[in-house]
Each structure stands twice: as structure tokens, then as C-alpha cells.
Amino acid sequence: MEKNSFIKARISSATKLDFESICQELGVQPTTKARELIEAFVQAEYGRLSDRITVHIYRPSGYDFGAWRVKMRLRNPAELEWEGAPVPFAFPELPSSRRLHPDDGFLAIVRNVKTGEHSIGGQFVKGRWEGHLYSNGVAEGENQTSIEQVQVALRETINNLLTRFGKASLATDPPSTPIAS
Structure with missing residues (x-):
């Protein structure tokens, strides 16, 4: 350095x-x-630091109403790496009216420790994650889960992961959650 x-x-x-x-x-x-x-x-x-993670949700021109782009960035990309590999994360639990889907390269399969079930999650690549957010089964104008609520849920999820596996703990402790990717 x-x-x-x-x-x-x-x-x-x-x-x-x-x-x-x-x-x-x-x-x-x-x-x-x-x-x-x-x-x-x-x-x-x-x-x-309050800017360890930024979450940006927006609707690009040409996207259907109810389809959004999501981009997240880490202040320090190394915080969510373990021995050079990305630390996968589970998506926050959102009401069924919202669905997240990662772009190619940002997808990870994660295991729920409580249930043992596997689901689609994400992983940061060089400090960034990108994907889509959809209004699922409900017209966007009637969706009770606001974009701001999703943004807060994503930020909290990643902040919890940073607290658990971030800079200080990554130096000594491996992730304790069994993960399949």
C-alpha cells in the first residue's frame, strides 16, 4: 500500500x-x-462511517413501470471478501410484492441457517452489486412496499453483513454461515 x-x-x-x-x-x-x-x-x-454502502434504485428510460435497476457500492471492496473471494449475502426479506434478481456475475446461492434451505442471493464483485427490482404480482402504483423501504432493507442487510464480516472481523474470523455458491 x-x-x-x-x-x-x-x-x-x-x-x-x-x-x-x-x-x-x-x-x-x-x-x-x-x-x-x-x-x-x-x-x-x-x-x-455511514457511507460504507450506497444503494441506488432507479428506473432507467425504457424500463416498464414496476421494473427498477439496483446498484450498490462498497466504500471498501475488501470488506466483503474472504481470502480473495466474495462473501455472499442473502437478500432482505421483502413482502412478496417485491422481487430482487441479480445481474450475471452478481448471483450467489446462500443457505438459510435456520431452515437449511438454499435461495438466490448476491455477491459483490470488486465492491459493486447490480441487479433488478420488480413489482411482483401487484401493479406498481398499488404496491405497498415503497422503493425507499427496499433501499433501507438492502442497506440494513449489507450493513449487518459488514458488521459481521467487515474489515475488523475479516482479519481473523472466517464466515460462520455455511454457503454454497
């Missing part, structure tokens, strides 16, 4: 002197220790 950005901080001369003296006692360069402290802080607090 290229390290070419700098953070400058104003501290008192006494604090700077103490920091440098402690680093010398530890046998580490002050710049190295400062970088380690910042990286540890970011790792510990990364979950506070």
Missing part, C-alpha cells in the same frame, strides 16, 4: 518531546508509531 498522504497535528513542545522519547525507548520511529496509532484508530472506529 502506497503511503504518501500526511496528517499534521499541532501539539505542545513537551508532548512532542515526550512522544519522541517514548518512541526512542521503544526503538520505533515516531512517524512509524504515529501511523500505527492512526491505523489502529481507523480500524477500531471504521464502523462509524
